[in-house]
Amino acid sequence: MIRLDSVSKIVQSGPEKLTILHPLDLEVPKGQFLSIMGPSGSGKSTLLGLIAGLDAPTSGRVTIDGDDLTTLDEDALARLRGAKVGFVFQFFHLLPSLTALENVLVPMEIAGLADADSRSRELLREVGLAERAHHYPSQLSGGEQQRVALARALANDPPILLADEPTGNLDAVNGRHIVEILLGAHERRGTTIVLATHDQELAGKADRILILKGGRIERVEERSDAHPLARAGSRG
Numbered sequence: 001m002i003r004l005d006s007v008s009k010i011v012q013s014g015p016e017k018l019t020i021l022h023p024l025d026l027e028v029p030k031g032q033f034l035s036i037m038g039p040s041g042s043g044k045s046t047l048l049g050l051i052a053g054l055d056a057p058t059s060g061r062v063t064i065d066g067d068d069l070t071t072l073d074e075d076a077l078a079r080l081r082g083a084k085v086g087f088v089f090q091f092f093h094l095l096p097s098l099t100a101l102e103n104v105l106v107p108m109e110i111a112g113l114a115d116a117d118s119r120s121r122e123l124l125r126e127v128g129l130a131e132r133a134h135h136y137p138s139q140l141s142g143g144e145q146q147r148v149a150l151a152r153a154l155a156n157d158p159p160i161l162l163a164d165e166p167t168g169n170l171d172a173v174n175g176r177h178i179v180e181i182l183l184g185a186h187e188r189r190g191t192t193i194v195l196a197t198h199d200q201e202l203a204g205k206a207d208r209i210l211i212l213k214g215g216r217i218e219r220v221e222e223r224s225d226a227h228p229l230a231r232a233g234s235r236g
Helices: 044-052 074-084 100-111 116-126 142-153 172-189
Strands: 002-013 016-028 033-037 059-064 085-088 160-164 192-196 208-213 216-222 232-234
Touching (some): 044 085, 116 142, 160 172, 172 192
Parallel strands (some): 033 192
């Protein structure tokens, strides 16, 4: 489903070049839940951005279902994300002038889905916010905003869900609620999940944990009942 071949990311930092990710190889099989852990600056968010096609690698190739993201223009990338990838950010990124329902509706309206309104309401019910559909983000708690963001990410029923520190700004109770929703998506929908987190409890729910350090894969931990390890490692 997701494959990275010799992918690296180097950025210019003043007169120097800074290596965010050293060349690495990774496969995430369909239906797997992968957690990415590591200290701040280890490259977790960069790796997620590359998988999502939100950023381009300096070298290497990123493929989703056989589509090489590095060969696609912006319009093609947008279409692929709309059809296959949902993204949940740490800071919610809800549109403040739209209600919870309207925020969830947006990706479905862009995709031209006929049953967008009923599906949006069902997704809000799924995340426990049916009664908050017509509230604006400013009227919602942080936990509620993240649940709206998660409903929005699932709007087009994407086969892949990417989440960058989804519980990072939440208290323990709201964090656990988000974990339950993620696990539900994984178990009921068969969604492939790639999650960057500092949360040991959340990471421990995954089929596989990838530890990043200094932009390199330090090690991979796999549950005994998880999917077979297709391939993960670093080289170069």
